Amino acid sequence: MIPKTGGDPPALRKNHAARKVRAAYSTIAVLASFLAMSPVAQGADPAEGRKLAAQCKTCHGLDGIAKIPVAPNLAGESQIYIEKQLKAFRSGKREHEMMSLVAKNLTNQQISDLAAWYQSIEIIAKMPE
Numbered sequence: 001m002i003p004k005t006g007g008d009p010p011a012l013r014k015n016h017a018a019r020k021v022r023a024a025y026s027t028i029a030v031l032a033s034f035l036a037m038s039p040v041a042q043g044a045d046p047a048e049g050r051k052l053a054a055q056c057k058t059c060h061g062l063d064g065i066a067k068i069p070v071a072p073n074l075a076g077e078s079q080i081y082i083e084k085q086l087k088a089f090r091s092g093k094r095e096h097e098m099m100s101l102v103a104k105n106l107t108n109q110q111i112s113d114l115a116a117w118y119q120s121i122e123i124i125a126k127m128p129e
C-alpha cells in the first residue's frame, strides 16, 4: 500500500516554490522597468525651470496656479507626471492646440527643469466645509 503523505508530492511542491520565486522576480522586473522608465533626468534644476516658466506663466502662472480656465494648475504636481505629459505633447502622443506648440521645442533638460520647478511649489489644499 502507498502511504498517504498529505499535501503535494515533493516534485510538485518544488514547482510551486519555483513559481513563487519566478513571480517575485517578475514583480521586481516590473518595478525596475518602471524606475527605468520614470523620466526624471539627473540634475533637474528648479531654478532654471523657474526662468523657463516665463513661457508658461500666461496660462499656468509662474506659481503654477492657472490663469486661464482651460489650463490646469501645475503647482505641486509631480515631476514624473509633468515630464510625462510634456514629452507626450512633444511627441504628438497627446495633442492640444496650445501645448503641442509649446512643447515642440523643449529639450529633455528643459522639461526636467520645468517639472522640477512646478513640483517644488508647495500647495495647501482646503476642503470645503
Ligand code: HEC
Pocket: 052, 053, 055, 056, 057, 058, 059, 060, 070, 071, 072, 074, 081, 082, 083, 085, 086, 095, 096, 098, 099, 102, 114
Ligand atoms: C497658451 C497657454 C499655455 C501656455 C503658454 C502653456 N500651457 Fe501648458 N497647458 C495649457 C492648456 C490649455 C492645457 C490643457 C491641455 C488639455 O486640455 O489637454 C495645458 C496642459 C499642460 C500640462 C498637462 C497638465 C495635466 O494636468 O495633464 C502640462 C504639464 C503643461 N501644460 C505644462 C506647460 C509648461 C511647462 C509650459 C511652458 C513651457 C506651458 N504648459 C505653457 C495652456 C498653456
